[in-house]
Amino acid sequence: xxxxxxxxxxxxxxxxxxxxxxxxxxxxxxxxxxxxxxxxxxxxxxxxxxxxxxxxxxxxxxxxxxxxxxxxxxxxxxxxxxxxxxxxxxxxxxxxxxxxxxxxxxxxxxxxxxxxxxxxxxxxxxxxxxxxxxxxxxxxxxxxxxxxxxxxxxxxxxxxxxxxxxxxxxxxxxxxxxxxxxxxxxxxxxxxxxxxxxxxxxxxxxxxxxxxxxxxxxxxxxxxxxxxxxxxxxxxxxxxxxxxxxxxxxxxxxxxxxxxxxxxxxxxxxxxxxxxxxxxxxxxxxxxxxxxxxxxxxxx
Amino acid sequence: xxxxxxxxxxxxxxxxxxxxxxxxxxxxxxxxxxxxxxxxxxxxxxxxxxxxxxxxxxxxxxxxxxxxxxxxxxxxxxxxxxxxxxxxxxxxxxxxxxxxxxxxxxxxxxxxxxxxxxxxxxxxxxxxxxxxxxxxxxxxxxxxxxxxxxxxxxxxxxxxxxxxxxxxxxxxxxxxxxxxxxxxxxxxxxxxxxxxxxxxxxxxxxxxxxxxxxxxxxxxxxxxxxxxxxxxxxxxxxxxxxxxxxxxxxxxxxxxxxxxxxxxxxxxxxxxxxxxxxxxxxxxxxxxxxxxxxxxxx
Numbered sequence: 001x002x003x004x005x006x007x008x009x010x011x012x013x014x015x016x017x018x019x020x021x022x023x024x025x026x027x028x029x030x031x032x033x034x035x036x037x038x039x040x041x042x043x044x045x046x047x048x049x050x051x052x053x054x055x056x057x058x059x060x061x062x063x064x065x066x067x068x069x070x071x072x073x074x075x076x077x078x079x080x081x082x083x084x085x086x087x088x089x090x091x092x093x094x095x096x097x098x099x100x101x102x103x104x105x106x107x108x109x110x111x112x113x114x115x116x117x118x119x120x121x122x123x124x125x126x127x128x129x130x131x132x133x134x135x136x137x138x139x140x141x142x143x144x145x146x147x148x149x150x151x152x153x154x155x156x157x158x159x160x161x162x163x164x165x166x167x168x169x170x171x172x173x174x175x176x177x178x179x180x181x182x183x184x185x186x187x188x189x190x191x192x193x194x195x196x197x198x199x200x201x202x203x204x205x206x207x208x209x210x211x212x213x214x215x216x217x218x219x220x221x222x223x224x225x226x227x228x229x230x231x232x233x234x235x236x237x238x239x240x241x242x243x244x245x246x247x248x249x250x251x252x253x254x255x256x257x258x259x260x261x262x263x264x265x266x267x268x269x270x271x272x273x274x275x276x277x278x279x280x281x282x283x284x285x286x287x288x289x290x291x292x293x294x295x296x297x298x299x300x
Numbered sequence: 301x302x303x304x305x306x307x308x309x310x311x312x313x314x315x316x317x318x319x320x321x322x323x324x325x326x327x328x329x330x331x332x333x334x335x336x337x338x339x340x341x342x343x344x345x346x347x348x349x350x351x352x353x354x355x356x357x358x359x360x361x362x363x364x365x366x367x368x369x370x371x372x373x374x375x376x377x378x379x380x381x382x383x384x385x386x387x388x389x390x391x392x393x394x395x396x397x398x399x400x401x402x403x404x405x406x407x408x409x410x411x412x413x414x415x416x417x418x419x420x421x422x423x424x425x426x427x428x429x430x431x432x433x434x435x436x437x438x439x440x441x442x443x444x445x446x447x448x449x450x451x452x453x454x455x456x457x458x459x460x461x462x463x464x465x466x467x468x469x470x471x472x473x474x475x476x477x478x479x480x481x482x483x484x485x486x487x488x489x490x491x492x493x494x495x496x497x498x499x500x501x502x503x504x505x506x507x508x509x510x511x512x513x514x515x516x517x518x519x520x521x522x523x524x525x526x527x528x529x530x531x532x533x534x535x536x537x538x539x540x541x542x543x544x545x546x547x548x549x550x551x552x553x554x555x556x557x558x559x560x561x562x563x564x565x566x567x568x569x570x571x572x573x574x575x576x577x578x579x580x581x582x583x584x585x586x587x588x589x590x591x592x593x594x595x596x597x598x
Contacts, residue, residue: 121310147328202309231415282413
């Protein structure tokens with residue numbers, strides 16, 4: 001790593017990329033075609049959302065809008081019908097935000113503390129518990145769905161954002177705990193021993209020593225959780241009832257409305273509005289996003 | 301009391317996690333297994349008929365929808381495996397041709413940041429028979445192509461597979477790229493000196509060296525396939541008919557639509573069983589691989 005920083009090797013081994021060889025061209029052409037394939041759905045969403053319905057009915061799906069109009073965007077946000085209400089996507093957007101914050105705080109707080117306790121304090125049953133958490137990470141949601149509904153009904157929160165946030169916290173706990181534990185276990189135990197000698201308590205060590213060391217993993221986990229909570233559909237539709245539907249549920253209801261003519265431009269605008277928050281995070285903080293994938297790989 | 305405190309506090313701090321594991325996971329799984337042995341309809345009824353406790357499972361395997369779901373699961377698993385192959389090819393190309401690495405990686409990976417509901421909306425629009433890609437190709441004079449896959453029960457699963465491959469290839473590409481970068485560069489120069497053609501280096505050296513990465517990808521792929529639900533809701537809602545039902549979709553439909561609790565619980569237990577059957581060997585293999593690696597390293 002330190003060697004590559006010095007400029008000397010560049011002189012000894014000039015970059016072979018001075019002239020492009022035939023194989024390079026073939027590879028680049030293939031990669032460009034693959035990039036085209038990956039871009040098509042996003043491109044189609046964008047151009048369709050800015051077209052008028054008259055132009056859409058002409059057929060050419062790949063053509064650019066003749067007149068760029070924001071009407072579909074405004075309509076999808078403010079007025080489009082989903083289910084029985086016609087308030088557009090803004091309701092779902094607000095619900096998604098209200099679900100996001102408690103879910104993030106609760107899931108990260110519980111998992112970080114649990115990971116810290118399991119990694120650095122000698123808990124006798126830590127090994128067995130970690131294995132159990134590892135197994136829980138693979139459990140399909142359907143097998144615990146009905147009991148969780150009964151539990152949230154009995155807690156009196158079913159159909160509110162609190163039920164959705166609670167379930168997000170429960171389901172994320174095993175994987176996040178494993179991630180935090182793997183991160184904290186590399187902290188030298190001497191630090192903790194010295195801190196205990198210094199009469200540091202469990203919580204003081206966590207707040208004063210461990211948290212300041214956790215910046216990197218916190219960002220990775222935060223991004224991972226924001227995208228997975230924002231993009232969730234199943235938990236939102238199961239526990240949100242009618243009052244706390246997140247944006248994805250709102251969108252799904254909107255595009256499957258069967259009455260009247262389908263306004264494709266409105267559907268595409270609504271889909272884009274749902275996709276923009278996680279996409280923005282992805283394009284701005286892509287590096288951490290990739291790290292989150294690697295760390296949470298078990299979550300899939 | 302100082303030492304007692306330092307032993308007790310960590311255990312107290314673990315209470316929420318232990319409670320969640322015990323109630324929301326272990327307890328709930330037991331609860332669902334118990335329900336699957338009863339004849340509960342809309343409300344739970346815990347009386348088990350001991351003459352035939354597995355009658356819900358008999359019903360389940362006699363159900364046409366469940367059988368379609370199982371065969372679709374296999375079709376989807378085989379089809380989605382293309383994403384691993386595609387991901388490896390993309391990663392290998394990016395790794396060899398360094399130029400534009402950041403750009404290509406960003407483009408290949410962005411579908412992963414998007415909700416599957418959005419993915420479904422986009423692909424359903426592309427497959428729209430009157431206004432989508434089919435009409436575009438027809439207008440170019442290629443009237444023999446048919447992209448009306450979603451309207452036909454025999455082809456609808458292929459549309460789902462295409463959308464899943466589009467969504468997940470970048471993910472496998474990222475994992476493969478990390479695996480490729482961990483490979484010692486000397487292998488390439490050694491191979492070049494021996495005059496071994498590139499494709500043989502990949503097949504005979506690189507891919508065997510990346511067993512572990514491929515295994516991880518296989519585990520994640522099976523996990524994703526068993527969980528696949530959102531994409532079905534957004535693209536076909538199970539249709540046409542029952543042609544795109546999957547176990548996850550079947551179970552939720554049984555739970556929410558029919559008010560047939562015991563039957564739905566049996567389907568959920570079968571999902572857990574499928575997960576266990578797929579994963580236990582894979583997880584054991586992974587653990588064994590890691591031990592071999594550790595042994596080699598130390």
